[in-house]
Amino acid sequence: MATINPSPENTSGSDHQEHPIKLYLLVWFWLFVLSTCSYLVDYFGLHGAVRWSLILLFMIVKAGLIVGVFMHLAWERLALIYAILAPPIAVLLFVGVMTFESYYTFTDRVLYFGAR
Amino acid sequence: MTSETTLKQTEDTVTLQPGWRGFASDWSADRRAFRTASWGKAMMWIFLLSDTFIFSCFLIAYMTVRSSTTDPWPNTSEVFSLQIGGVSVPLLLIAIMTFVLISSSGTMAMAVNFGYRHDRVKAATLMLVTAAFGATFVGMQAFEWTKLIHEGVRPWHNPWGAPQFGSSFFMITGFHGTHVTIGVIFLINMARKVLRGDFDVERPGFFTSRKGRYESVEIMGLYWHFVDLVWVFIFGLFYLW
Numbered sequence: 001m002a003t004i005n006p007s008p009e010n011t012s013g014s015d016h017q018e019h020p021i022k023l024y025l026l027v028w029f030w031l032f033v034l035s036t037c038s039y040l041v042d043y044f045g046l047h048g049a050v051r052w053s054l055i056l057l058f059m060i061v062k063a064g065l066i067v068g069v070f071m072h073l074a075w076e077r078l079a080l081i082y083a084i085l086a087p088p089i090a091v092l093l094f095v096g097v098m099t100f101e102s103y104y105t106f107t108d109r110v111l112y113f114g115a116r
Numbered sequence: 117m118t119s120e121t122t123l124k125q126t127e128d129t130v131t132l133q134p135g136w137r138g139f140a141s142d143w144s145a146d147r148r149a150f151r152t153a154s155w156g157k158a159m160m161w162i163f164l165l166s167d168t169f170i171f172s173c174f175l176i177a178y179m180t181v182r183s184s185t186t187d188p189w190p191n192t193s194e195v196f197s198l199q200i201g202g203v204s205v206p207l208l209l210i211a212i213m214t215f216v217l218i219s220s221s222g223t224m225a226m227a228v229n230f231g232y233r234h235d236r237v238k239a240a241t242l243m244l245v246t247a248a249f250g251a252t253f254v255g256m257q258a259f260e261w262t263k264l265i266h267e268g269v270r271p272w273h274n275p276w277g278a279p280q281f282g283s284s285f286f287m288i289t290g291f292h293g294t295h296v297t298i299g300v301i302f303l304i305n306m307a308r309k310v311l312r313g314d315f316d317v318e319r320p321g322f323f324t325s326r327k328g329r330y331e332s333v334e335i336m337g338l339y340w341h342f343v344d345l346v347w348v349f350i351f352g353l354f355y356l357w
Contacts, residue, residue, distance in 0.1 A: 017334060018232045028222035035218060035351075039211045042193050042356050052357065059352035063345055070225050070341045072334075078135065079142035080150045084161050091172040098176050102184035115186035 017072040027069045034058045034065075160335045164342045167295075171346050174288050175353055181280035190276035192355050196260070210355050213256050214347065217296075220249030221344040224337050231333035236310055239333060243307040246340065250300040257293045261286075288350055295343050306336045 038058040041051055068074040073081055109115040132151055133141055143149050150158045182189055193206040200208065227242035264285070268275045271283040309315065310333065318327040 018229060021226060021229060024222060024225040024229065028218070028225075031218045031221070032215065035211075035214050038352060038356060039207065039214070042207055045193075055352045055356050059348055062348045066221065066341055066345045066348065070221055070344075071338055077132070077142060077150070077152050078139040080153050080158065080161065082139065083149070084165055087165055088168055088172070091169065091176070094172070094176055095179065098180045099183070102180045105180075105184035106186065109184070109186050 017075060019069075019072075019075075023069065027065050031062055031065060034062050154331060156331065156335050157338070160338045164338065167342065167346075171288075171291070171349070174284075174291060175349065178280075178284040178288060178354065181284060182278070185278040185280055187278040188276075189278050190274060190281045192357075195264070195276065196355060207355060209256060209260055210351065213253055214351050216249050216253050216256070217344050217347050220246045220253070221341055223249065224340045228334045228337045231310065231315070231330040234316060234330070236313060236316070240307040240311040243303050243310065243333070243336075247300045247303040247307065250296050250303065250340075250343075254293055254296050254300070257289060257296075261289075284354070288354055292343070292346055292350060295346070299340050299343050302336060303340065306333060 035058075038055055041054050041058075046054065073084065132138060142151055153161070194204075196208075196210050197204045197206045198208040199205075223242045224246045227239050227246060230239040230242060269282045269285070271286055273279050274282045309319075309328065313319075314328040315330045315332065318329065320326060321328060
């Protein structure tokens with residue numbers, strides 16, 4: 001049962017996702033805490049590497065909690081998990097490509113178009 | 117193996133293997149790959165994946181214009197601040213919107229739970245609460261848009277710096293707000309079905325004419341949690357960055 005139904009209360013073994021309310025309340029609580037943390041990053045005016053690393057950290061943990069527990073992806077079979085989580089890797093590549101592209105545009109604007 | 121589960125098909129009984137071996141056999145079995153997810157749930161996941169790409173494109177476009185512009189980017193902390201008793205609180209409205217949307221995700225998760233317990237009243241009530249949170253969110257977004265438009269923000273111009281700020285803002289939040297609005301409409305419709313007992317008597321769907329099941333509430337929940345998920349990224353990348 002380990003892969004499909006790690007939670008003992010879900011014994012149907014199919015598309016029926018039922019977990020204790022307590023788990024949802026716990027995740028809910030943590031989402032509040034993490035959102036407050038990311039708001040405080042702005043409130044206290046943190047800047048530079050500390051700011052964006054904290055923002056990214058809280059964002060990714062929140063996304064993981066929502067997708068894993070609220071959307072029950074953690075209890076699905078690997079065939080579905082990877083079908084959903086693997087394609088967005090292409091998005092990360094796209095981010096990389098456009099980072100280079102935008103620096104190129106920026107440099108052109110400064111060097112040849114008299115910006116700044 | 118003790119860690120195997122059997123899945124009853126119409127014709128045969130198939131053994132589902134765990135881990136990577138299961139991943140390989142699921143995909144190479146020459147039949148439905150998602151063995152434990154119904155077609156409805158699998159299709160919702162694939163729709164959400166495509167939606168992920170759409171929102172990713174918006175956010176990447178925003179990243180590109182922001183890092184390629186030579187004008188200063190407006191300080192979101194000041195642009196989205198509210199005056200409370202003469203004191204300027206940064207990003208206050210956005211923080212409240214974030215908490216409202218997270219709360220709606222919590223009530224939605226519980227609605228799915230009560231749906232599977234066939235507790236019609238609790239499931240429908242929680243879905244209507246979720247819809248109310250969603251409507252509140254859209255209302256606050258409308259307030260925010262009105263405020264910014266009055267301050268002179270346009271898709272091609274704003275008083276504080278890089279003109280691309282306006283187009284990124286209206287495009288990203290507008291598309292997200294549309295998703296929330298559609299979600300609210302579907303939630304109200306689904307709550308009505310739950311309350312009427314459609315899923316207890318397996319009343320056929322209007323479009324699909326398939327038997328109504330409480331899984332529809334979970335699939336509705338997938339969409340709603342996704343809307344919350346997108347907001348997590350918009351909040352971090354657009355408002356806080």
